[in-house]
Amino acid sequence: MKYKVDIVRIRENTITLNGWAIGKTPESLAEFTVEDKNRKKIECKYVSTRRDDVSQIYFGKPYDKDFGFDIQFPYERGEDYYLIIHCDGRKARIKYNEELIAKRSSVAHKRMEKIKDLMNMETVHVAMDFWKENGLRALIIKSKHKLQGIDNDYDYSEWYDLTKPSEEELEAERKAEFSWRPLLSVVIPVYQTPEKYLKEMLDSVINQTYSNWELCIADGSPKGKSVEKILRKYAEKDERIKYRVLGENKGISGNTNAAMDLAEGDFIVLADHDDTLTPDAFYQLSKAINKDPENDVIYSDEDKLDMDGGALFEAHFKPDFNIDLLTSTNYICHLFAVRRSLVEQVGQFDHQFDGAQDYDFIFRCTEAARKIYHIPKVLYHWRCHQDSTASNPESKLYAFEAGARAIKAHFDRLGIETESIEKGVDYGKYHTRFVIKEEPLVSVVIPNKDHHLDLDVCVKSLMEKATYKNLEFVVIENNSTEKATFEYYKKMEEAHENFHVVTWEREFNYSAINNFGVQYAKGNYLLFLNNDTEIIEKDCIQEMLGYCQREDVGAVGARLLYQDDTIQHAGVVIGFGGIAGHTFIGLHKSENSYFHRAMCAQDYSAVTAACMMVKKEVFEKAGGFSEELAVAFNDIDLCMKIRAQNKLVVYNPYALLYHYESKSRGLEDTPEKVARFNREIAIFAKKWPDILKNGDPYYNPNLTLRKSNFALRDLKKEKIGEPYKLEVDVEKQGQE
Known part of the structure; x- marks a missing residue:
């Protein structure tokens, strides 16, 4: 049996554990229980998750098995708790209490954990593959950089906590006055969204420090699987929330366009149904809109959050508008806002680009915008799960192919001839070759x-x-x-x-x-x-x-x-x-x-x-x-x-x-x-x-x-x- 607990968090009166466990074969699945110090079982919430990365490393290919776990259980300060993992007749018993969790959060412990991470089978397999492909010298250089990374000043989650707005700053934003208070129409297509995730997104909108917004939701879930009950409950409490139940799935573009049809605001703000916004997101958008009346397109930095929404990682700090980077990868993504009059000019989402419909839409908007403004702050948390392009681009190959068509359509509109648009270093990265005209000297x-x-x-x-x-x-x-x-x-x-x-x-x-x-x-x-x-x-x-x-x-x-x-x-x-x-x-x-x-x-x-x-x-x-x-x-x-x-x-x-x-x-x-x-x-x-x-x-x-x-x-x-x-x-x- 092999296992690892990747993340341990205390939130109010609960502990959450995220990790993975495997046995000798893919069929050997682990079982989990939680006990108190008296070895009495404690009721816990358990959610299994796919971990194709673990499967690939230890079994050579992805399996349709859930090797990952999210476990949550009640926590009382000062008490000891134990996670019990059973697999292949073996048992592991891992102790947790406030003191141990604090110790595991220390810089020294994290550094030691990074060192241990570099000494497991995963690292061995990855290193051997890298050696075969690139040679020993390349492996030595890469290993040196990995070791240097152990001494990085911060983990991103720690850095974020040090830089995010304080409660005092958020309160000041609530009281701030702008010469123009644009109405922001947040457009969200919903499709069989898990209740937990949908509520977290809705709550993140309601908790914004800037209040002049409307939430426009189109539910494309099939009959019997609608989330109308949740939407109705939220809409009854807040008149800024409006929704439409479509009764059928019109596809990602059709569902988004149906939500966009509800919008009456000055700017359209795109968001996904299972992600969340930072509380200052709309304030920062309004600030950018007021900064220059020609700012037609606005985007921000973003990061990823894990399945239970408790851990932030992989922040994407972007450059200001960079058209050639955009044709190499959809670096803009979220948070994205565009003047509604510009949308009326360029059109809504095009279903021909489903899978990369936002990529195509961003191209058309940026082509026509007077000015494009980048907010260098994380305003959007992108939920990352195994079948999401946020985590595994290869899981949506059709999205990559649609992205290549969006790039070609962009260059076609500009009158620039392309010879080919190929896969770059990874899925979601593109290599464009242009037609050479007249072979100049x-x-x-x-x-x-x-x-x-x-x-x-x-x-x-x-x-x-x-x-x-x-x-x-x-x-x-x-x-x-x-x-x-x-x-x-x-x-x-x-x-x-x-x-x-x-x-x-x-x-x-x-x-x-x-x-x-x-x-x-x-x-x-x-x-x-x-x-x-x-x-x-x-x-x-x-x-x-x-x-x-x-x-x-x-x-x-x-x-x-x-x-x-x-x-x-x-x-x-x-x-x-x-x-x-x-x-x-x-x-x-x-x-x-x-x-x-x-x-x-x-x-x-x-x-x-x-x-x-x-x-x-x-x-x-x-x-x-x-x-x-x-x-x-x-x-x-x-x-x-x-x-x-x-x-x-x-x-x-x-x-x-x-x-x-x-x-x-x-x-x-x-x-x-x-x-x-x-x-x-x-x-x-x-x-x-x-x-x-x-x-x-x-x-x-x-x-x-x-x-x-x-x-x-x-x-x-x-x-x-x-x-x-x-x-x-x-x-x-x-x-x-």
């Missing part, structure tokens, strides 16, 4: 000083591996001293008519050197490339060009790996370390990143020019690289100037290269170089003070700026909403 601009062998690897990888052939190479010779370098240039120019060398004769200045090289580029697209890079994916150029050809895009970056297959670049966040930094540095290419962000095409404030494609006309309009930034932040500055033209900067993870990093140029290890680096920090900060002060719109203020892994913000060192001050050794940073 791409000018590859590469500064070089000696290191001709590295340059040869870089150029030959494009010439021989890349499937896109309409390339020219503009190599900018920068004060080389080795005879072999010039011999290499001559040989390549003689052998390849698309290989050209131009000579820079002044001191090193990355910006000036690249601007000089662009003068000789004939292509309408510029690919700035370091000489210490090598392509991995043969379709690298098409992946970048597909995005760069779009009218709304100015620049595209790639996913760059160190030689050991860990991430060197997956986008840039302004504010990391005080100024700017790469995301997910050191994560192995096969490890899961925060909500798979490293493997999602998305918009960022900047990408690195170690591999960056830019429209030539956009580059020229931006004035090229700023030459006062000779070494540091010049690529970030260029991206900021591109965004100032209302063009997007896109990170595409499917454009994959190695970056062997800084072989060509020396370290920042002299007083002169450190002083220059310091000056360039000051120049960048002076040019772009707003984003450093207000935060990167493509990053969430609840996440840390001290690390690149999107961890929770350390509340002891970083206040939410404030920039992270540059508290590093400048000399050391200069050397790095």
Whole structure:
């Protein structure tokens, strides 16, 4: 017998236990009882749950068996209680009392539990599969990151308790006055909802601090299974609640539209029948609506709650509106509110997209909205159970396929031709390939000083591996001293008519050197490339060009790996370390990143020019690289100037290269170089003070700026909403 109690909670006068237990075979199901200190049985509520994750690990595949449990029983402070698990003739007796539960909640205990979690059969099976697929080095890197995670400052539930509104703040919200009090119409389709879950959702609406709302419910449950009795009881107590019993299931879109037909408010707010809202959700929506009269679409952060609603986990802290992330995954989800007049313009849910009907609806709303506003607060708790896409996307494959159709419909409406929309790193993640129009000339601009062998690897990888052939190479010779370098240039120019060398004769200045090289580029697209890079994916150029050809895009970056297959670049966040930094540095290419962000095409404030494609006309309009930034932040500055033209900067993870990093140029290890680096920090900060002060719109203020892994913000060192001050050794940073 194997078992684990994952969660233990005391709520008022009850204890709730969540976990799983298995025997030697899938047919060996456990039985549970609860006893007091005198071994007398206590009446308890027991609900079995599916645990396909446990089944997969121990039996190799999911079984239609309930290996999980939710057990609740009365609790009296100071008394001892025991959970008894029987299975395969074995018995386990686990003691619980207030002191033990408190001890198990301590940081030290949780750390020890995490260590134990890393030493069970589940970990062994997962580790072996990872080793087989990715090799020993990758497993060592992943294990190191797992161990580092043991020392994370907070579990999310603890962090949430520290950051959620206090009772005093909620009371102040109840008394707050707005110049306009919009009527919020909360639209909920109901279908055979368990009474407990439905009541929790209804209560979460009734308990809102903002009172000008109406609740519009359509019950699509089959005859005899309606929840009308509950709805009638609530509606009799609160006239803001109205409902309609449909008598049949019209499908998720039909049921939602029927609820939407009841709405008379200024904004439509979407919610599911078994989820819950935070008490300040409507207050925050009204605040956002009043902030700008052109805010037509509003969305918030969200998290998940377990089946009994007692534990919160897996918070999704989102960026401000990010259209390319949205076409990679429906990151917006909940809480979602849209002006009713906009719904009348774009239409209600479309049943052709059932399974991803909200995805399609979000696309149509955001396409037509004047402004889209993101509230960086968790306002929605998404209930997670085993047959929910919140927990197991693969359980609703039809939803994934409907999502792909919604993405294609979005691009079709915009007149953007797609070649294919495929499964990304996981279900619910999408990889879009765009049609390349007319195969334009791409000018590859590469500064070089000696290191001709590295340059040869870089150029030959494009010439021989890349499937896109309409390339020219503009190599900018920068004060080389080795005879072999010039011999290499001559040989390549003689052998390849698309290989050209131009000579820079002044001191090193990355910006000036690249601007000089662009003068000789004939292509309408510029690919700035370091000489210490090598392509991995043969379709690298098409992946970048597909995005760069779009009218709304100015620049595209790639996913760059160190030689050991860990991430060197997956986008840039302004504010990391005080100024700017790469995301997910050191994560192995096969490890899961925060909500798979490293493997999602998305918009960022900047990408690195170690591999960056830019429209030539956009580059020229931006004035090229700023030459006062000779070494540091010049690529970030260029991206900021591109965004100032209302063009997007896109990170595409499917454009994959190695970056062997800084072989060509020396370290920042002299007083002169450190002083220059310091000056360039000051120049960048002076040019772009707003984003450093207000935060990167493509990053969430609840996440840390001290690390690149999107961890929770350390509340002891970083206040939410404030920039992270540059508290590093400048000399050391200069050397790095």
